[in-house]
Structures are given as C-alpha cells and as structure tokens.
Amino acid sequence: MAGTVSDKHPDWTDRADEWAMMRACARGEKAVKEAGESYLPMPSGFRAQGDGGRAMYAAYQTRAQFSEILAPTIRGMVGVIHRTEAQVEMPASMQRLWEHATADGLPLEALHRRITGELLLTGRYALLADASSEGSDLPWLAGYTAEALINWSPARDFFVLDESGLRRVGFRWREQKAFRVLRMEDGRYSVETYTNETLDAEALQPTARGGAGLTEIPLVVMGPKDLSVTPDEPPLIGVARAALAMYRLDADYRHQLYMSGQETLVIINGDAPQAVGAGVVITLKASSDEHQPDAKYVGPAGTGIKAHRQAIQDERDNASAAGARLFDSEKKAAESGDALRIRYAAQTATLTSIALASAQGLEKALRHIAVMIGASPNEVVVKPNLSFVDATLTPTDAAALVRLWQDGAVSYQTLYENLQRGEIASAERSFEEEYDLILNPMEQAEA
Template sequence: MSVDTRHPEYADRAPEWKEMRDTSRGARAVKEEGETYLPMPSGYRAQGDGGTRMYGAYRIRAQFPEIVAPTVRGMIGVIHRTEAQIEMPDAMLGLWERATADGLALEAFHRRITSELLLTGRYSILADAASTGSELPFLAGYSAEALINWSADRDFYVLDESGLKREGFEWRDQKRFRVLQLVEGRYEVERYEGTEKEGDTLQPVAQGNKALDAIPFVVIGPLDLSVSPTEPPLIGVARAALAQYRLDADYRHQLYMSGQETLVIINGDAPEAIGAGVVITLHSGTGEDGKERTPDAKYVGPQGTGIEAHRTAIQDERENAVSAGARLFDSAKKAAESGEALKLRYAAQTATLTSIAQASAQGLEKALRFIAIMLGQDPMKVVVKPNLDFLDSTLDPQAATALVTMWQNGAISYATMYENLQRGEIASAERTAEEEQAQIDKEDVDSDPVEAGLLDRSA
C-alpha cells in the first residue's frame, strides 16, 4: 500500500467536495467541467464534429447562478457576527495576532474553520511545533481534500501537502505527504516526497522534552468532532444551483431557436441571399403533371411551447436553493415535539448553524489545548465560547437599565447580568465578568484623586 492511498470514505465523499468547490468558485469552474454538470443533448452527437461546436454555443449561452459562495459568506457573517470568547494562558497570548505559520490572526483562522465546515463539512487542525524553540507552536489547517487517510482509533493520519513549488521564476507541482501516527504510545511524524520517505522519523515533544502520548490533530465536522466525513451542509444549495444551470441551458436554447426562423420557398427557386435590401422574385410555372404551381415564400420557426414551463421550473429550483440554505437556521424545537421525536429529527436532517458554530469552536478549543500541553500549560484553561446569537440581539437602553436594576435589587447575580449584557452587545465579549469587575475597580481608583495620589487625604 502506498502513502497516497485514499480511505474508502474519502473516495465516497470526494465528488461532493468537488461539487461544492466548483459551484462555490462560480460559472467559470462549472463550465470548465463540461458534460460533468451539463450533459450534451443527444442530437448534437450526430453532427460531423460530434457536436463540439453546437455544444460549445449551448454551454456559453447558459447562465450559472452564483448563489453558493454568497450563501457561505452570508452564513459566516451570521455565525461570526460577534467574536467568540477565547480564554488562554498568558504564555499563549501571542497566538491572538499570529495563529498560523503564514501569520493569520486567531479570529481570522476561526472564520476559515467555519467557512470550510459550511462548504465541505470537514476541516482539520494540526498543532505543529515551530522551527525554533523560541517560537510558539502554531495551528496548521487542512481542507477536507487534504486528509486522505485515517484510522477510527485516531492513531493514524495521512495528510496530502502537495502543491506548487517555486524554482527560480517558474513553478512546478510537488507531491508531498505527512504521516502522523502513534507508535507504542508515542507521537511520530514521517514526511514523504512523492511516495518515497524523506529524512528520519520525527518525535515531537512538549516543553521539558516530554513525549506526546496523543496526536495533536483535530478533525472537525458540521455536527461534532467525528473523524468520519459527512454530507456537506450546503450540498442542497449546490445541487439546486446546478439544476438551475441545466434548466437555463435548455431555456436559452429554446429562446435562441425560436428567434432563428427559416425561409421556406414553395414552388420556386431559392434566392442567392436573404435579408434587408434583398428582393426575392417568384415566378409561377407548370409542374411535371401539367398543372399550374403557385409559388410561395414564408418563414417558419419553432413554437417555443416549452419556454414557459422551463421558466417555471427555474423559479422552482431557486426556491429549492433558498429552502436548502434556510434549513441550516432550523434549530428550534417544534411545538409539542417529544424529546425522542426531536432526537430523530436532528439525526435525519443536516447540520444547523448552531451545530456548525459549536463544532467550529470545539475544534479550535481542542487544537489550542494541544498547544497548551506542548507549552507545559494547563489545557483546561483554554476555553472557546462561540457566538450562538445569530440575530441582532442588541439591548435597548430601557432593557439594559431594567437588567441593572434587577441586579441592584438582588434579583439576579452580577455574573448573570454581565452575561446578558454581553449577549445584548453592551459589555465586551472579550472580557469575563471578573475581568470587567477588575476594570471597574481600576477606573474607580484612577478617578479618585486621593487613591490616585493627586490629593492628600489628611489635607
């Protein structure tokens, strides 16, 4: 077995990932795939060139609806409308500004995770050691297509790191793979160029030269941290877009043909030219049977009876695309729905925005905890709380005043009040209740001229 062998579940989901990538890139990517997404009408193949020219015109006239990428961007905006609350040990604070090897900030990396989950339903993160001991470990993200093989026991992963490599002013494809595995309870890394192993096996360690007993690698899905790939959450939107594309091709072909009327000459000779400025003269004559033939000339063309039906079908597919995207917002329990019914409904439907936001945060949290272990820090001090308020929940002044009054009267705790102020986007999402109280105390001291040392209390 070669290092580039694909897991059977990878082969099963890869066509869906490609479908999502192509539809997200838009019309150019979809049309470049030719008959993969737009079959050639059977009548075209009877042409001398196999229908190449006619199919080319048929494909060019068709319009692909650009709805997948805007849907993904819109949902990212909804999920990350307010930043997630992330707590880390002080030794890890440098990750806020530089979380990845290419300098991506932590919040931007979090958005990338969510984007990939929406698009393909899978993303992986490796907590990787820096090249020098003085630097922080960093987070390396891998798309669904990059994780090509794995074990259900999470003790073996193969990552495809192939890509372009610059040589002077030119670029060439380079096949590279990384193998992560646990061998006798110890984390090991192997690198391959092509299918040949490159260099020695590495055994990354935590601070203090302590061996790692788990692979610092996290696989994230749209529902949880399961290693098995699932259906992309927005596959329904992509398929509706492709259905519109095929319907639009037939619709525009009918429009084109209905405008291409053909001149028919009855009982006369065909003219050398037709069009504006050309005069066509027809002469009556006698046929072979001796009977007089009356000449005639007329334009005939298709009736276009299916045009309206195609227009209706396209509108239906647009509604299907909207419905497919709207299902992600359906996270509320239906009225009078039992717990078992709710469980079955969620097992049968795709991911929701809530589950995607939670999985994205859980995956990031677990990856950051691996970095904490590598730095000799307490991993439980790493906490990532996602934003789950997807609609505008800003508190108005009256509601905020009522909330503070309830706290002052002892009806709720300070922590409860502060959590509601955070959800209402009044208090900072980046500070805990304790940190906010410390900030208040500091401002009280700074504003007191005695405490600030500007005035002698005994004076």
C-alpha cells in the same frame, strides 16, 4: 498489499464528488463550465453532427447562465455566525496567537471564520498544532481542507495529510506531491513526511516543552455537527444541487429561445436565393401553372419555454428552502415575539451546530498548543456566538439585570455573561477582568 501513502480512505472516496461539486459551485460559473458535461450533459441530438456536437455544445454552454448563489449564501452565514466574535480565553503565553495563528500570518479571528466557512462548504476541516519552522517558541495552527485529510483511523491514532501543491523553483512554479503521516506508536506521537510517495527521513517524535513526548496526535477533525472523523454531508449541498439544476434548465431555456428566434426560409417549387436578409430582393419564377412557387419562414413554436421558466423558479424556491432563507429574521406584521423566536430557532438549527463544532474544534486545537508549551489546557476556553438575531439589550433590560445582581438573585458572572450576549459588555474580557477594571479604574488606565 500494504498500499501507498496516497491511498484514500473509502469514506473519502465516497464524498470526493460532493466536495468537488461544492467547490465548483462556490467558485462560480467559470469553474462549473470548465467541468463540461459533468454538470451539463450534451443533448443527444448534438452528437449527430460531424464534429460530435462539440461546436453546438460550446454554443449551448456559452448561452447558459449559472446562478452563483452558493458563495453569497456561505458568506452571509459566516457573517451571521460571527456577527459577534467568539469569546476566547488563553494563557498569557499564547496571546501572540491573536495576531499570528497560522504559518501565513492569519489572525485567530480570521482563522475561526475560515473554519466556519469550510464547515459550511464541505462539512469538514482539520487543525494541526504544529511546531513553528521559524524558531519561534510558540507553535501555530495548520489548517487542512476536507480533501487534504485523505486517510485516517477511527481510533484517531493514524492520519495521512495530502500537502501536495505548487512549489516555487526559481521563477517557475511546479506541482509537487507531498504527504504527512501522523501516528501514535508505543504511546508517543510521531510524524513522517513523504515527497512523491518516497519517505524523506526517519520519523520524528515532536515533544512538549521540557522534552516530554506527546501522548496524543494534536490534530482536530471537525464536522458540521461534532468532532467526528467520519465525513458528513455538506450542510449546503441542497443549495449547490438547486444551483446546478437551474444551470441545466437555463441552458435548455436559452437554447429554446435561440432556436425559436432563428426562423428558416423555405422555398417551394423554386430555386433557393444566394442570400437572404434586409436589402435582398428574392424573385421566384413559376416553372408551370401547376407548380406555383412559394417562400415562407418557419420556426419552432417554443411551447416549452413557459414550462422551463416555471421549473427554474421552482428550483430557486428549492435553493431558498435549502439555506438561503436562514437570514429571514425580520418579524412579520402579526407575529409575536415568541413566534419569532420559535421560527428562527428552527431555521438556525444547522447554524448553531456549525458554530458549536467550529468553536469546539478551535478550543481543542488551542489546548494542544497549551500542552506543547507547558501551559494548562484548561485555561483555554472558546465560547461561540449563538445569538444569530439582534440581541442588543435595551437600557430597561440592562437595568433589570443589574437589579437582579444587586438583589442577590444572580451572580456577577451571570450578570456579565448576559451583558456580553446583549452586546453591552466587551466580548474580549472575562468577568474577572471586567470586575477588576471596575474596582481599579485608574490602574487600568495607567496600564
């Protein structure tokens, strides 16, 4: 059987549960609890109840707290990677993308942050250079999450994008199935669109400016390490797993606290009272000298509470080891500068690969746009920030760099790139533009 447009690649199916778990943990307690027993199994004793344990499970789940550590970790890492924005060079004809890079008006820097966030969350993101539907002569970039890229070919000559979602009909919103199929046929790029798995029309063949056909599908797939089409494990899956482990332990811990605080009145050799509590007097009468009545409260000893608390703390340590401590860049009291750099380099290895993949993917997507409008793709360059600690140059360091340039030991380009990394020179100007500004300050000021 040929299958249908909604069929999934086996690797997509293999990673789908991981992506769903990462999304739920990033959204927080509401999403995790809505998943019910997927992330918090019902204790077996609850099922013996008349309602199958639904009421007890609802209370058990309500008392539990989910530690929302994944989303703040991702936001912190995005902030570290984009502490200083990437340097992006583009032809003059593409400058409008700085303010309007996507169909929903997202600026280029914000799109770059979104890419980084998705790579941290699911380990996958795709960018399609797409012709504007508003008559603009400049294409824009359409982003697709890991879940939206449902099928592909290792040869990169076939992709299926799931564009299903809510569509407004009048005042109401309705769910609609929609798909986009990208193919290379006879050396030319073609696009098919489907609604509810039915082909809308004949395949379209997008062209570059001047009518030339595109010889490559303008879709870039990014992973946490490179631009491979094969899905990789989400970089922060360890943090999500630790958060869910804490959630399950917390549910048991709070259930024990609840049960140990709910003592039960036991009546021996007497009739049970109609009510208990403050203000109620309980009188027990002896039925005989041999069977004296007695009343007492009994409750669980709660011997496992301490062990649960320790287990929760252990999982917090696991979460830290999986990613939360990547931001611990403060120098220890007796730590040398070299030791700090070595320790921090080891901690930020994953951040470095993600920053590089994000920048490389954005660069390749922008180069696709350059080809589509007839500009030179080699004029597009994206240089990411790879300095995740404070790299500001001191005045002494800056002066030493300038002397090296004056003495002919380094080129002006090398000097300028170091000043950019040291956060002295502008990250948005090339060394040529900066040098021209030095030589012609009045012309630049008038401009």
